[in-house]
Amino acid sequence: MNQNLSGKTILVTGASGGLGLHFARTLAADGAHVILAARRLDKVEAAAKEIAESGGSASAVALDVTDKASIDVAFAGPAANVDAVVNNAGISIAGAALDLTEEDFDAVIDTNLKGVFLVAQAAARAMNTRGQGGSIVNIASVLGLRVAGHLSSYCASKAGVVQMTKALALEWARYGIRVNAICPGYFQTEINAGFFDTPAGEAMMKRIPQRRIGQLSDLDAPLKLLCSDGSGYMTGSVIAVDGGHLVSSM
């Protein structure tokens, strides 16, 4: 086992499935103690057990990124000693802007933007209490840097995450807290189940210069870099992992 992240405690939000569960496994395989955070405690407990059975170190905590009380409880107790946080939890509600309900708009912004802020703030307060700094990695999206149809609230939330990453980096550098973002392109997970089989999905694929969607493992090296001391002079950085999608001319 590569011990790159050995000695680090890293909390991952939305860790019960998709990219979050993959991130938790990847960080644990690299030697970190991973705290898997999700709304469904039973799911992350099972995932933490599986990681422990394969030789990693992991624990689980209940955390809803739209519920400040649950965030505060996590960072006052089990996550008080975090060295890094991966702000991964996110939702997407597709629909024409003319038909979008206020409830759906609020749900996306509350989870993807306000949730990232509340978790980052609680993490930074905990890091300041320990006085050792830390790393916050926000999972934004290429859709924070370009747009796609029928995803207005999602695109707005992710653009907000990109800007907030830079703003928090500016404020928290003095505390030794680094804040960076990863902008994934398209990866096959629950959030876009079925999308790749639609005409829009097929058209999108043609706009990716590498002509493939991302493999979850494509995100491993950037994630580990940003969580580790190797990125000690990086803060406010926004890293796209997208097969060239952002530089596509189509």
Ligand SMILES: NC(=O)c1ccc[n+]([C@@H]2O[C@H](COP(=O)([O-])OP(=O)(O)OC[C@H]3O[C@@H](n4cnc5c(N)ncnc54)[C@H](O)[C@@H]3O)[C@@H](O)[C@H]2O)c1
């Ligand atoms: N899959 C992609 O192609 C892609 C591309 C760019 C960005 N992203 C981003 O990556 C992140 C992970 O997405 P994914 O593809 O794994 O999607 P997913 O739907 O498979 O997983 C999202 C996770 O977030 C959790 N979650 C949702 N609301 C939550 C809340 N209030 N509190 C705690 N957890 C909550 C869900 O339970 C789920 O486990 C998201 O922020 C998403 O926007 C994904």
Ligand SMILES: O=C(O)[C@H](O)[C@@H](O)[C@H](O)[C@H](O)CO
């Ligand atoms: O790139 C992204 O950030 C995500 O993949 C989402 O945009 C989904 O693709 C969308 O929910 C599809 O409807």
